[in-house]
Structure formats: structure tokens, C-alpha cells
Amino acid sequence: MSTDTDQKREIRLAAGDAELTIHPTNGCRVGSLRVGGTELLRQGDRYGCFPMVPWAGRIGLGRFRNGGETHQLPLNSPPHAIHGTGRDTSWRTARKGASEAAFTYELADPWPYTGRVTQLFELTGDSLTLTLGVETYDDSFPAQAGWHPWFLRHLDGSTADEDAVRLDFSPEWQEERGDDHLPTGRRVEPRPGPWDDCFGMPDGVDATLTWPGRLELKVTSTAEWAVVYDEQAEAVCVEPQTGPPNGLNTAPRLVTPIDPLEIRATWSWRRL
Template identity: 40%
Template sequence: MTDVLENDRVRAVIDPGRGARLVSLELDGHEVLGRATDPSVDPAIADGCFPMVPWAGRIRDGVLLVGGAEHQLPLADDGNALHGLAHAAAWQSLGEGAYELAIGPPWPTEGVATLTYALLDDGLRIELSWDDDSESPCSVGLHPWFRRQLDVGEPAVWPLDAGAMVERGNDGLPTGRLTAPHPGPWDDCFRLSSAPVITWPGALELTLSASTPWWVVYDVPETTVCLEPQTAPPDAFGHPGLQPTGGWPRGVWLELRGRAL
């Protein structure tokens, strides 16, 4: 069973049984979320907008070191841990667009993830947090799949105001260094200087504001593009240069605001 939030301009559908993910988002009658049809993309992570917690992106070999102890996390097909432990789980509904999920082993701490959706006049605000009553490393993020083509208008464009991008090695994982951005297609993490905007000329402009400067952009599939806010880059646990200078952030928010064109 799904939950629906709606007002005059916005209709959001959430599926608590599939990671409390946003499975549909209509703005001014246009469905902006889609599904990747590329066979290389795991169907469990190929649609909607889902939470990534207590880690976002990949962890090399699924190995996490905390306090000198090694913890093995579940592996994806590429041999790395991917996108946390919450995106396929059934979350508990708390009502009014709020959900929570208890998470423990194989993660080294036990805690509760909280996910909330709140309608805006012109869009939606999503908040994801992680509370394990510790200062242990963590990262959280949101993973939306946007359609490249809406029901009307021209194909999407998504120029980036990027100050830097995370360098990737031959294995596709971060080296721990930042570098100047290079042209796409991308499956890369950027430190953005301003909020990204997706525009479908003749239809809709969507501004994505978030509480973090780190965004993963994945635009390899032909029919979809992902712009994912994360509190830290992928595999930051193994690279001091990619870690926050203070404590690890325990939450992220994302606002999606639409403007008809």
C-alpha cells in the first residue's frame, strides 16, 4: 500500500514497503521521476527516489574499519557495498509523510533512520536522518531517478556549477583526491558551488537545493539522470581527504521546487 501527499500543484506517492521511497512525483501534472531500463542497473535501485543510510554510494570491498575493528557489509554485483541498508526494507509509517527504520548488524552500530516528506507550494522537501547515539562514521543521501523526457517539452539539461570533482581510479572508486571537473557522461561525485537545476525546455524547471555540497551525478543510462545529494563522497570512510573536518553529518535535506515553462 502506498501513501499519497498532494496539493494544487504537487502529488507525491511513497511506498513504505520499498524503502519508504518516493515512487512518483508530479509537478504541475508532469511526472518527473522514472525508472532506468539499462540491464546493468539492479532493479532494486532503479526507480523513484530512495534513501541511502547509514552509508551512501559505494564502500570498497564492503569493508568498514571502525575503532580498529573490521566490519564486512553486504556486497553488490560489482564486489563493493552499495547504498546502505534501507532502500529495500519495509519502513514503519508514523503518519503525515513520516517514516522510521531500525538498523543494526551488519552495520557496526545500532540506530534509527528517520525519513520525512513535506509538501511545498511548488514542490517537496525530503529529510533523512540517522541516529545511533554515537559519533561513528556514517553518510546519508537521497537517490532520485529523473526522466530525461517528460510528457511534453524537450529533453532535460542539467548544467553543473562544480568547483571540484572526486577523482576516480581505474576501478571506478575514489582515489581520495579532488580534481577539476571533466565532461560527461558521469558516474561521479562533485562539490557544487550552487544548487543544481534540471530543465525540460517547454515544460518545467526543477531546482534541487540540499544541505550538502556533495552530489553524485549519474547520467550514463539513456532515459534517466540521477542527481544525488550525499553528506560525504562515496568511500569517504577510507580517504581522510574526503571526510568532514568536524563530526560526520547525521542528516541531509533536499528540496525540489518546480517552475512551469
């Protein structure tokens, strides 16, 4: 059983030589993942790896429909709403062990529906499995979920080009991005980066990040979409999510009392 003190402090998990730090009061984000003492995530209150829920990416003009109702969300990335409310929320620690922990928060304003979000972390010596679930208490509503990790481009402060992370993935398609940063609805052949783009992987997300001579990390997920963002010098983002940007409008997935939404992703690594 958690206490008030548990809610305020960071949560640390360990397995083998892997160490994970979670910040429940800062959006239940992963603040740090260290393997053999080496940090893999960009540091800072806005970075690490945060959950995107109850939507992922941008929602056009912050508006979405559910049946005959239109809802307006705050425009936290004008002219759009972006990345959900979970990253700006304090989560409750539901349970914690040496290498696994679970957290929840209650959906509330500005999200117009009631429900619960659950996030589970399971750490081993060579992997981290993350699970997000969204359930409703009453009305059905469209929702999305996913994660936004900021993997370091260079490890241990290196700036050499030959040390930079290499990203390998083979999507079936790329969602064409319009000038408004939303998918146009057209699926195109994958194009070369740099990217701030959504890709379709109908057999599940599968991407590999390789720091030459150091570490290989695979991102796999039950989700069929991933946004890849590599336009910053410090980090590369591979973001598994249950639908494309603006998906509350274009590819709604209803959460109902008998059909909650769940997404799972695994990061697995090996030394080179």
C-alpha cells in the same frame, strides 16, 4: 498513530497540483512525483527516488573501519557494497498528513551498529523538501546519508533530442574516479560528461534540470557533495549526499549520542 494497514499501503501526499507517492515497504522510496499530471521520475520498483543510508554510493570491497574494528558489509555490487541498507528495508510510518509524512526504521544486521533512521517529506505546490536523520542508541559510528533520484530524461514519453532534460551545475571540483569506480583522493577540474562521478560543492548542492519549454527543477541541499549519473538513456540522477563514495573510509562523519547526522534537500520547480 499508524496501523498495520498503513505500513503496507503506499502513502500519497498532495499540495496544489503536485502529487507525491511514497512506498514505505520498498525502501521508503518516492515512487512518483507528478506536477500538473506530468510524471518527473522514472518508474519501476528500483527507481523513483530512494534514500541512501547509512552510507551513500560505493564502499570499497564492502569494508570500513571504526577505530580499531574492521567491518565487512555484503557485496551487493561486487566487488563493492553500494547505497546502504535503507532502500532494501521496510520503514514504519510514524505520521502522515495531507502534505507531509515521516517514516523511521531501526538499523540492524548487516549494519553492525544500532540506531534509528528518520525520513521526512514536506510537499508544497512548488517544492518537495526531504530530510534524513541518523541517530545512535549506543556506540558512535561513521555514517553517510543522501538520495538517489531518477529524473526522467524526457517527459510524457517524448524521445526528441530537443525535449531532453538539460543539467546545469557549477561544482568547485570533481573527485577523480579510479578504474574501481572509487575516488582516487585527487580533486580535479570538473570534466565534461557523461558522468558517474562525485562533485564537490562546499557552499551546498545547487543544480538545475530544465525540460525545454516545460519545467525547471532546482535541486538544492545542505550537503557538500553530489554524485551525477547520466549514463542511461532514460534518466538523469543528481544525488546530494553527506560525503563522497567510500566516505566511511576516507571522510568519516561520526554519529554520536549527542551529535546525530542530518541532511536536507529541496526540489523546487516552476513551469516555463
